[in-house]
Amino acid sequence: MSETYPxxxxxxxxxxxxxxxxxxxxxxxAMSRPVVGHLDPFFFEITEQIRELLGYVFSTGNHxxxxxxxxxxxxxxxxxxxxxxxxxxxxxxxxxxFGERIGEMARRQGADVVRLETEWGAALDAQExxxxxxxxxxxxxxFVQAETSTGVWNPSKPICEAAHEVDAIVIADCVTxxxxxxxxxxxxxxxxxxxxxxxxxxxxxxxAPITVSPRALDRRRAxxxxxxxxxxxxxxxxxxxxxxxxxxxxxxxxxxxxxEGLALIAEEGLxxxxxxxxxxxxxxxxxxxxxxxxxxxxxxxxxxxxNTPCVPEGIDEAKIRxxxxxxxxxxxxxxxxxxxxxxxxxxxxxxxxxAENVLLILRELEGALKQQGYRPTGDAAAAAExxxxxxxx
Amino acid sequence: MSETYPxxxxxxxxxxxxxxxxxxxxxxxAMSRPVVGHLDPFFFEITEQIRELLGYVFSTGNHxxxxxxxxxxxxxxxxxxxxxxxxxxxxxxxxxxFGERIGEMARRQGADVVRLETEWGAALDAQExxxxxxxxxxxxxxFVQAETSTGVWNPSKPICEAAHEVDAIVIADCVTxxxxxxxxxxxxxxxxxxxxxxxxxxxxxxxAPITVSPRALDRRRAxxxxxxxxxxxxxxxxxxxxxxxxxxxxxxxxxxxxxEGLALIAEEGLxxxxxxxxxxxxxxxxxxxxxxxxxxxxxxxxxxxxNTPCVPEGIDEAKIRxxxxxxxxxxxxxxxxxxxxxxxxxxxxxxxxxAENVLLILRELEGALKQQGYRPTGDAAAAAExxxxxxxx
Numbered sequence: 001m002s003e004t005y006p007x008x009x010x011x012x013x014x015x016x017x018x019x020x021x022x023x024x025x026x027x028x029x030a031m032s033r034p035v036v037g038h039l040d041p042f043f044f045e046i047t048e049q050i051r052e053l054l055g056y057v058f059s060t061g062n063h064x065x066x067x068x069x070x071x072x073x074x075x076x077x078x079x080x081x082x083x084x085x086x087x088x089x090x091x092x093x094x095x096x097x098f099g100e101r102i103g104e105m106a107r108r109q110g111a112d113v114v115r116l117e118t119e120w121g122a123a124l125d126a127q128e129x130x131x132x133x134x135x136x137x138x139x140x141x142x143f144v145q146a147e148t149s150t151g152v153w154n155p156s157k158p159i160c161e162a163a164h165e166v167d168a169i170v171i172a173d174c175v176t177x178x179x180x181x182x183x184x185x186x187x188x189x190x191x192x193x194x195x196x197x198x199x200x201x202x203x204x205x206x207x208a209p210i211t212v213s214p215r216a217l218d219r220r221r222a223x224x225x226x227x228x229x230x231x232x233x234x235x236x237x238x239x240x241x242x243x244x245x246x247x248x249x250x251x252x253x254x255x256x257x258x259x260e261g262l263a264l265i266a267e268e269g270l271x272x273x274x275x276x277x278x279x280x281x282x283x284x285x286x287x288x289x290x291x292x293x294x295x296x297x298x299x300x301x302x303x304x305x306x307n308t309p310c311v312p313e314g315i316d317e318a319k320i321r322x323x324x325x326x327x328x329x330x331x332x333x334x335x336x337x338x339x340x341x342x343x344x345x346x347x348x349x350x351x352x353x354x355a356e357n358v359l360l361i362l363r364e365l366e367g368a369l370k371q372q373g374y375r376p377t378g379d380a381a382a383a384a385e386x387x388x389x390x391x392x393x
Numbered sequence: 394m395s396e397t398y399p400x401x402x403x404x405x406x407x408x409x410x411x412x413x414x415x416x417x418x419x420x421x422x423a424m425s426r427p428v429v430g431h432l433d434p435f436f437f438e439i440t441e442q443i444r445e446l447l448g449y450v451f452s453t454g455n456h457x458x459x460x461x462x463x464x465x466x467x468x469x470x471x472x473x474x475x476x477x478x479x480x481x482x483x484x485x486x487x488x489x490x491f492g493e494r495i496g497e498m499a500r501r502q503g504a505d506v507v508r509l510e511t512e513w514g515a516a517l518d519a520q521e522x523x524x525x526x527x528x529x530x531x532x533x534x535x536f537v538q539a540e541t542s543t544g545v546w547n548p549s550k551p552i553c554e555a556a557h558e559v560d561a562i563v564i565a566d567c568v569t570x571x572x573x574x575x576x577x578x579x580x581x582x583x584x585x586x587x588x589x590x591x592x593x594x595x596x597x598x599x600x601a602p603i604t605v606s607p608r609a610l611d612r613r614r615a616x617x618x619x620x621x622x623x624x625x626x627x628x629x630x631x632x633x634x635x636x637x638x639x640x641x642x643x644x645x646x647x648x649x650x651x652x653e654g655l656a657l658i659a660e661e662g663l664x665x666x667x668x669x670x671x672x673x674x675x676x677x678x679x680x681x682x683x684x685x686x687x688x689x690x691x692x693x694x695x696x697x698x699x700n701t702p703c704v705p706e707g708i709d710e711a712k713i714r715x716x717x718x719x720x721x722x723x724x725x726x727x728x729x730x731x732x733x734x735x736x737x738x739x740x741x742x743x744x745x746x747x748a749e750n751v752l753l754i755l756r757e758l759e760g761a762l763k764q765q766g767y768r769p770t771g772d773a774a775a776a777a778e779x780x781x782x783x784x785x786x
Contacts, residue, residue, distance in 0.1 A: 005442075005656035008423045008649050010435055019642060020428050028425045030401045031646070035413050035597045037724050042403055049398075069599070070463045070624060073641040077624040105623045196642065204428050204646035206462070206599055228621035230498045231463060231470040248466040249412060249589065253424070253597035254647075256401050263398035331430050 013325075015352060016361050017333040018148050018176065018306050018345050020198035020205055022352035027203050030260035031253050038249045046255050047241055050209075053262035057178060057201075057270065058193055058211045060185035066241050067258055068208040068232060069250050072175045072196025075208025077105055078232035079171045079192045083140050083216065085225050086110030091138035091168070093124050093159060097149030097336045098173055102142045109228065114138065120338050121150045121308075123301040126158035133162040141168045145193075146177035149336045151297050151308035151345065153181070160189030169216045175199065178209065179265055180277040180305035180349045191216040197254075200277075200305060201261040202350035206254045264351075277304040280353045283387040284346070287362040290383030291369075291376035296343045305349040308335070310342060312374055317341055320368045328364055355388050406718075408745060409754050410726040411541050411569065411699050411738050413591035413598055415745035420596050423653035424646050431642045439648050440634055443602075446655035450571060450594075450663065451586055451604045453578035459634050460651055461601040461625060462643050465568045465589025468601025470498055471625040472564045472585045476533050476609065478618050479503030484531035484561070486517050486552060490542035490729045491566055495535045502621065507531065513731050514543050514701070516694040519551035526555040534561045538586075539570035542729045544690050544701035544738065546574070553582030562609045568592065571602065572658055573670040573698035573742045584609040590647075593670075593698060594654040595743035599647045657744075670697040673746045676780040677739070680755040683776030684762075684769035689736045698742040701728070703735060705767055710734055713761045721757055748781050 015022050036042050047066070054065035068074045080102060084090050090111035092103045095118040106113045116132040118124050124143060133141055141163040145156055156172060163170045169191040174183045178193075179200025185193050194210040197203035212220075212234060220234055227233045231248065240247035265273055281304035285295055288309045296308040311317040317334050318341070324330040333345040344365070348358060362380045370376070408415050429435050440459070447458035461467045473495060477483050483504035485496045488511035499506045509525040511517050517536060526534055534556040538549055549565060556563045562584040567576045571586075572593025578586050587603040590596035605613075605627060613627055620626045624641065633640035658666055674697035678688055681702045689701040704710040710727050711734070717723040726738040737758070741751060755773045763769070 004660055005653075007419075008426050008439070008652060010426050010429050010645070010649075011433075012427050013429050013433065015428070015430065017430055020430060020645070023428050026400075031424050032421045033401050033403050034405050035408070035416050035591075036403050036406050037408065037410055037413060038598070040404075040406065040718075040724065046401070070467065071641045071644065074463065074624050077622065081621070101623070108619050108621050108623055198428075198642060198644075205431070205642045205644040206647055226501050228474070228501050229470065230494070230501055231467050231625075248464045249591060249598045251464065251591075251598040252403070252413070254599055256403075259401060260398075267397055325433075331433065 011329055014330045016347050016357070017331045018347050019196065021202065021347055021350045023204055024202040024261065024264055024351040026264060027257050027260045030256040033256055035252045038252070039244065039246060043252050043255070044244060046259050049259050050255065050262065053259065053266055054209055054211060057262055057265055058183055058185045059187065060211050062185070062211045062213055064212040064217060064238060066210060066237065067255070068210055069248060070208055071205045072194070072208050074232060075194030075196065075210050076102060076173060077229065078208065078210060078234060079194050080105040081109055081229045081232055082220055082227055082234045083169060083171065083192065084109040084111035085139065085223065087112055089114060089136060089138040091116070091133060091136050091141045093129055093141065093143040095122060095124055095150065095152060095154070096120055096144060096147035098147060098175070099144045102173065106142070121152060121296050123152050124154045126155045129159050130162040133166060133168065137166045138168050140171060142171040144173040145183065146174065146181060146303050146305065148176045148306060150339060151303050151306050153301050153303050156188035156190060164189060169219055176303060176305050179273065180353070181303065182274055185211055197258055197261060200350050201258065202264065203257040203261040206251070207258050209258065277349065277353050279388065280348045280355060280358050281307060283355065283358045283384040284348055284362065286387035287358065287380035287384035290378040291366055291380040292378065305347060307346045307348065308343040309346065311344060312369070315369060315372050315374060317344060319372065323368050323371065324364060330361070330364055358384055404722055407723045409740050410724045411740050412589065414595065414740055414743045416597055417595040417654065417657055417744040419657060420650050420653045423649040426649055428645045431645070432637060432639060436645050436648065437637060439652050442652050443648065443655065446652065446659055447602055447604060450655055450658055451576055451578045452580065453604050455578070455604045455606055457605040457610060457631060459603060459630065460648070461603060462641060463601055464598045465587070465601050467625060468587030468589065468603050469495060469566060470622065471601065471603060471627060472587050473498040474502055474622045474625055475613055475620055475627045476562060476564065476585065477502040477504035478532065478616065480505055482507060482529060482531040484509070484526060484529050484534045486522050486534065486536040488515060488517055488543065488545060488547070489513055489537060489540035491537045491540060491568070495566065499535070514545060514689050516545050517547045519548045522552050523555040526559060526561065530559045531561050533564060535564040537566040538576065539567065539574060539696050539698065541569045541699060543732065544696050544699050546694050546696050549581035549583060557582060562612055569696060569698050572666065573746070574696065575667055578604055590651055590654060593743050594651065595657065596650040596654040600651050602651065670742065670746050672781065673741045673748060673751050674700060676748065676751045676777040677741055677755065679780035680751065680773035680777035683771040684759055684773040685771065698740060700739045700741065701736040702739065704737060705762065708762060708765050708767060710737060712765065716761050716764065717757060723754070723757055751777055
């Protein structure tokens with residue numbers, strides 16, 4: 001092959017899907033800094049900063065705060081593979097695609113998966129969860145705090161309380177909440193929380209931040225069945241990040257990015273960041289409702305990071321997405337499974353969660369809908385601006 | 394946390410260890426290009442370029458050429474987890490740390506691992522391997538083509554031939570050969586070869602390139618036992634990269650880097666690149682021997698990418714490494730396990746494999762040895778330069 005390859009020239013997308021979201025310029029800058037080795041003292045300075053910053057962003061006093069060298073799904077697999085045991089009862093509380101994925105992973109580990117299922121788009125019911133956990137008395141309880149497939153926020157605290165009553169440990173998927181909503185690991189009682197880098201943290205994909213409680217670590221140490229995954233074995237990873245003994249060749253570049261994404265959150269302040277996400281989400285909803293669309297998820301159960309307006313009757317959502325991507329350079333997503341064709345999934349998260357972006361995506365979505373003959377019932381931009389100024393006061 | 398975080402300012406290391414190696418400037422530039430989504434048509438343009446370029450660099454007509462979203466060890470785990478089956482015979486031919494790691498992973502999958510072990514630093518013996526495979530008649534044969542722990546090059550073709558006689562499929566670890574030595578997947582008959590990005594490909598760590606033969610894919614499709622890993626399940630990954638159905642959120646950034654690293658190889662030409670690595674390796678060896686050190690691996694079995702000179706008597710290798718890192722900003726590595734304290738591991742690979750770097754590392758190593766009272770027996774630089782000009786002619 002003697003041809004030459006031109007530099008990579010990606011289209012400049014405005015990323016308003018469920019992630020990847022827009023990457024902060026400081027994160028790109030960090031990634032261009034020189035690579036150091038995976039056992040270099042400087043690398044471990046960075047991992048210690050990440051340990052501390054993740055403690056802040058997860059709101060936990062846990063010491064085991066680190067990142068798996070894979071995308072968010074590798075965090076899910078690490079959580080499941082280390083704590084689901086063959087033949088042992090694994091309670092899955094599910095109301096979406098990512099809940100189902102946890103169940104699929106647990107079955108692959110040979111666990112006895114028992115399920116409490118709630119309709120996609122509704123939140124898990126605290127009392128139903130409590131009753132289910134008390135009845136089933138599982139070893140592990142797993143649920144999704146922020147369901148990326150539906151835009152639903154699930155209640156964490158009652159699930160964790162019931163789980164601890166029966167001595168189960170709790171896995172919570174925080175992929176779409178970390179850095180945008182109050183994950184509150186310790187206050188909720190979550191034992192293992194994992195996330196990704198490409199949503200609320202404003203980094204490219206590539207790492208899966210994870211935190212593990214001392215209680216869960218004790219459980220892990222007492223485990224006798226081998227963990228099928230060597231790559232995601234938490235005890236080996238702890239020996240690497242804590243004891244500096246070689247496990248795998250972690251990517252300095254990706255850890256630089258994560259450190260920078262987390263530093264941006266610390267500088268903004270976690271509460272201020274949540275408030276920014278809440279305000280921009282509310283402005284988006286005000287605009288959506290003003291143009292006559294309904295939100296799929298009931299008020300009070302919606303994510304601030306990812307919005308799921310219903311597709312109006314007679315509108316082809318795939319065509320809307322295609323038009324926005326190809327003609328306007330804007331990425332949004334559609335629904336999965338039972339929600340296919342029913343909802344849009346529009347992210348307002350991380351670096352991309354700004355008032356300007358809310359107005360932009362409302363305007364663009366409205367334009368795309370109008371192309372298919374949709375007639376807005378009111379002024380989306382005015383409603384969003386109204387909500388924004390109300391939110392500020 | 395209201396403090397501010399200064400920009401990440403890594404020490405500028407000269408990376409002459411076993412990897413990460415020096416990253417090509419064009420790769421850093423590619424990583425600063427805007428992220429696109431994991432289902433964006435542009436992302437799949439990049440993955441198709443990678444498919445083609447990996448075919449070239451692995452020297453294979455396979456269609457399944459892709460990258461796992463993890464480091465090199467995730468490639469190893471993908472190979473093992475998809476092809477090792479509970480209770481089935483898995484033949485491990487091992488002569489180093491990474492061979493042992495394959496065995497550990499296969500045991501975690503429940504495979505019946507049978508081992509043929511050769512001394513660390515010696516190459517696998519072709520006839521012994523053939524006899525072992527014919528006697529054991531395993532379902533899978535695994536070996537390391539380029540053993541990163543010892544610097545040994547193992548013979549691929551006789552192993553693959555014997556394996557195919559008994560209808561076994563062959564996994565070859567090409568972590569330290571890809572992009573620097575002739576991996577020659579098709580010519581050797583390797584069924585599954587995996588590698589990493591941070592050695593011969595001159596990228597940061599973060600992906601594990603892999604190629605899978607049609608024969609191995611048939612075996613994978615016929616498998617009835619579930620693959621424990623969902624994250625590394627090759628059939629799901631094929632559906633993603635080939636069918637563009639969502640699996641995980643692959644990192645556009647890391648795929649940009651890989652495409653650029655591979656494009657650099659295509660532009661240089663694979664044979665020219667091998668020759669560059671061979672010549673620089675020979676110059677390094679000439680210099681090492683001129684200063685009175687011995688190579689641990691016998692001539693003809695040495696890697697061109699990673700050199701393992703023996704530590705002279707009376708020299709503390711840990712102190713040499715520490716001095717080079719802290720005082721000179723140079724990373725080299727030491728030996729593992731039975732070779733701990735016995736050898737240095739010095740990489741001359743990828744972007745870092747240049748005549749200038751060979752002369753630099755020889756000079757620096759000599760300086761460090763002299764500090765501990767070592768007296769070189771001859772002129773390392775002159776010997777290396779002599780070898781370089783001989784190599785050129």
